[in-house]
């Protein structure tokens with residue numbers, strides 16, 4: 001019998017599987033599709049290749065993903081994305097820095113605003129942030145008279161970390177915690193220099209050393225007996241295990257649970273969870289028009305992006321480039337095809353305006369609406385306190401990892417914080 005069944009070959013699912021396997025657990029990972037990555041599974045087209053969006057590593061070598069890598073004996077080289085440029089509302093390009101070399105090395109805001117930002121970040125304490133979780137960023141701006149370029153700076157960073165562009169909905173506490181951490185660690189975003197595929201392959205190898213991955217295997221139901229998970233049902237048969245971990249959005253997990261197995265409150269949170277949504281625009285370029293490594297932010301429409309092929313050579317054929325932009329939208333916006341087309345057009349125009357040198361030759365472009373970026377959007381009405389724990393209530397042995405959980409932080413941090421928390425709980429419980 002296996003020690004643990006994992007549902008979903010997502011990055012959080014596979015990292016947890018690899019950690020457990022290293023700890024001597026026999027792991028069985030079941031994945032409905034034939035590829036790893038879940039919602040962020042890789043794509044290929046005409047020699048260009050990527051994962052949807054910009055799967056970045058938050059806090060680089062000081063963040064939870066890297067801590068997990070180190071535990072697994074993996075040390076991927078990271079390209080820091082601390083340097084960034086903003087195409088401002090007056091159509092001028094201004095530089096900002098996030099993490100190293102520090103806030104004051106930017107020309108986005110005045111020196112005074114820079115010093116004010118530094119003072120503000122120094123004075124924010126953990127407990128103050130906790131109290132501010134349900135306060136919106138908009139309310140916080142008013143309360144602290146934050147205006148002008150400093151407000152814009154915090155807004156663009158908040159759009160990137162929460163995938164929400166409405167300051168009246170963004171949680172001030174959760175967002176400021178991210179900036180404060182970046183300030184403290186002097187490190188913010190990074191990207192694996194060799195891309196994600198070698199990392200996924202390493203995780204797969206770790207799992208199969210002492211376990212198995214079954215692709216194209218759909219779990220029909222999670223089996224629960226007398227308040228304890230006993231395994232899962234696959235193709236009409238029960239595969240037994242004393243532990244099951246769901247690495248999938250909470251919206252999908254509920255359908256797999258027997259009726260009445262968990263609390264009504266848990267079912268309600270899963271049912272009411274509102275995901276973040278976005279438009280993703282990929283531009284495959286025939287020529288190389290920009291050589292630096294870093295993020296681009298556009299103020300209108302609020303969006304962020306990067307030249308992925310500058311970060312990892314595998315993303316585009318030699319001499320060509322792949323630029324990817326993420327434009328967070330509301331669920332209402334993504335339902336309007338004309339609006340989506342207008343956003344896509346504006347993003348391309350912004351890029352041409354931002355990098356006017358040389359003619360940008362687009363080989364092809366593709367835009368797609370992502371209806372679920374984070375499975376529970378980080379908003380002031382969906383803060384950590386409103387999200388789910390790492391265990392499914394009333395079902396012993398059933399755990400949850402990923403972006404539906406109450407793990408601290410923003411995207412690409414929450415997932416891995418949840419993995420570390422869940423791993424610790426599972427190991428402690430087994431050793432008790």
Ligand SMILES: Cc1cc2nc3c(=O)[nH]c(=O)nc-3n(C[C@H](O)[C@H](O)[C@H](O)COP(=O)(O)OP(=O)(O)OC[C@H]3O[C@@H](n4cnc5c(N)ncnc54)[C@H](O)[C@@H]3O)c2cc1C
Nearest residue numbers: 008032038039040052053055218219247248249402411412
């Ligand atoms: C465009 C895009 C960009 C993103 N960028 C980032 C980013 O930069 N940073 C970040 O942290 N996160 C990002 N995410 C989110 C990231 O994809 C998810 O957080 C991550 O994949 C983990 O998600 P999840 O566990 O909720 O499950 P999902 O990604 O939804 O995956 C669930 C998996 O479970 C499998 N599955 C479902 N039901 C069954 C079943 N019954 N039996 C077997 N298998 C099943 C599915 O096939 C799937 O592989 C992005 C997502 C998208 C869509």
